[in-house]
Amino acid sequence: MGLLLAPIALPAPLAAGEAPLIAVDVGHTLAAPGAISARGRTEFEFNRDLAGRVVAALERLGLRAELINADGLIESLQARPEQAAGAVFLISIHHDSVGEQHLTPWEWQGIPLDFSDLWAGHSLFVSRRNPDPAGSLMCASAIGARLQRAGFVPTDKNARRREYADAQHATHYYDNLVVLYRAQQPAVLFEAGVLKHxxxxxxxxxxxxxxxxxxxxxxxxxxxxxxxxxxAAGRTD
Known part of the structure; x- marks a missing residue:
């Protein structure tokens, strides 16, 4: 059963010195850029664009935000949660792809590429191995609720492999994902959409x-x- 949430009101900006720190991770790296879109752009580029906007949006709400891996040179998956150690919440920004068996070859501007128009939409992931799985799920559901109220449509693509934690808000369990279970605070991985569509x-x-x-x-x-x-907690004990 999905987590039931009360209606979410826009929070008032917090006073100076009270703002919690949010870590926003840019998924993938320059060396391992993730999925390649239907028109040949790397997932890392999409992730960096959206993550930067999330940081700015958080700061406009009065929170502090730290962008992790903006240069794409992070050394390891473990380094991401380590860099987020001082934050009360970690969100890792990604964009989704599909399996090779679902891809169709095509050519765009003379470049041979591939696509799949089977699935579109966002999804979220949490880990039961995270030190605060309940907090992680609460935040994922809050994010999913806001997105759907604004007209963004989630995908059910990942339900084929990942158990729902909150089906209403397209949140799945991904227990062994390093960036989630190695985090020292509640953590969510967000897939903004399907690049191959x-x-x-x-x-x-x-x-x-x-x-x-x-x-x-x-x-x-x-x-x-x-x-x-x-x-208020700001801790994982």
Missing amino acids: RDEELLLRDAERQQRMAEEIATGVAACVTAGGLA
Whole structure:
């Protein structure tokens, strides 16, 4: 059963000195850039664009935000949660792909590539091995709720392999994901959409849409860490 949430109001900006720190991780690296979109752009580039907007949106709400792996040179998956050690919440930004068996070859601007228009939409992941799985799920559900209220549509693609933690808000368990279970605070991995879907890729490239998505993510995070008590805890003991 999905986690039931009260309606989420936009939190008031916090006073100076009270703002909790949120870590925003840019998924993948320059050397291992993740998925390649239907038109040949790397997932890392998409992740960096959206993560930067999330940081700015969090700061406009009065929170502090730290961008992890902005240069794409992070050495290991373990280094991501280590860099986020001082934060009360960690969100890792990614974009989704599909298995090779679902890909269709095509050519775009003379370049041989592939696509799949089977699935589109966002999804979220949490780990039961995280030191605060309940807090992780609370934040994931808050983010998912904000996105859906704003008209962003989730995908059911990942239900084929990952058990739902909150089906209503497209949140799945991914227990052995390093960035989630090695985190020292509640943590969520967010997949913003499916890069291999030709129409969704164009939406994911759109700066205005990125901004709207980032604002909803930030509002969900802010509601979680302020109303949810994560900021008051600021610890994992």
